[in-house]
Amino acid sequence: MTDREQYTPGPASGAQVRKDGEKWTLILVRELRHSPEKVWQALTDPAHLREWAPFDADGNLGAVGATVKLTTVGAPAPHVTETTVTRADAPEVLEYKWGGFDMRWQLEGLGGGTRLTLWTNIGHRFISMGAAGWHICFDVLDHLLSGTPLGRIVGPEAMKFGGWQRLNAEYAKQFGIEAPNWPPQAAQKS
Amino acid sequence: MKIKVTSVYVDDQDKALRFYTEVLGFAKKTDFSQGPFRWLTVASPEEPEGTELQLALNNNPAAKAYQQAMFQQGQPAAMFYTDDVKDDYERTKARGAQFTMPPTDVTASIIAMLNDTCGNLIQLVQLARKSQAAR
Secondary structure, three states, X not given: OOHHHHOOOOOOOOEEEEEEOXXXXXXXXXXXXXXXXXXXXXXXXXXXXXXXXXXXXXXXXXXXXXXXXXXXXXXXXXOEEEEXXXXXXXXXXXXXXXXXXXXXXXXXXXXXXXXXXXXEEOOHHHHHHHHHHHHHHHHHHHHHHOOOOOOOOOHHHXXXXXXXXXXXXXXXXXXXOXXXXXXXXXXXXX | OOOOEEEEEEOOHHHHHHHHHHHOOOEEEEEXXXXXXXXXXXXXXXXXXXXXXXXXXXXXXXXXXXXXXXXXXXXXXXXXXXXXXXXHHHHXXXXXXXXXXXXXXXXXXXXXXXXXXXXXXXXXXXXXXHHHHHO
């Protein structure tokens, strides 16, 4: 069996939800056994992003003012948005927008490793789905940096995955929300 | 092949969902998201398995320019068929719809035009042949 076939995500953890008026923010924390410099490269370099992130970038995200097109991978209709990097303090803080979402990444050195925190806003009905998706992305990122890449697991591929379904339910429970209906056909009946 | 889904661009998907369901009377069909992408469709309760209308966010410059030009030229972004345009006109007006054209006789049909509040004109069409057949 390949690493990808053997991969099973761990239990839901490290996620919080903050509500500010109508704006919901998902906060995800993950500790990685890799230096902030290495993690920074994985967050900014298009060739690295292609290996783990839910979007492709057509340029490097590592400099303030960089204008980069982000393509959502696996969306049911082509979805390309243009972003301008608003903060890039390597290897500590990175900020830009993904479509209408704010993306703020913080990297803190942690005994040779990195504590990675992502703040991103998200529609409240999709918050557990987002947490489950990022959880798997971060696992894939960790494997990539460890030199045992699993290959990107995003979009419909992630949702087909048993581990994603479980994480979606676990995060929904942690956040005290109802797990969104999935597959979407189920939504018709409600 | 079938024509199963068609799209209109909207400036705000939550506002559009409210207008298309609460004012026009359609029903939400599919709603899911992937990152900032949200796939949102409505369908007619008269035809729940019929053609879906995707309410697509106009968050790219080409979509915004197209939508504005169509609106300024008075071109509808979509047309909905009805068996009774006058009745739909009164019903949706009572729920707050703003019409740019009241029900008007034209060749082979009666039409009306409303503003969907999301950047589009929507035309309601009642085919004359259908109304004659009903009589």
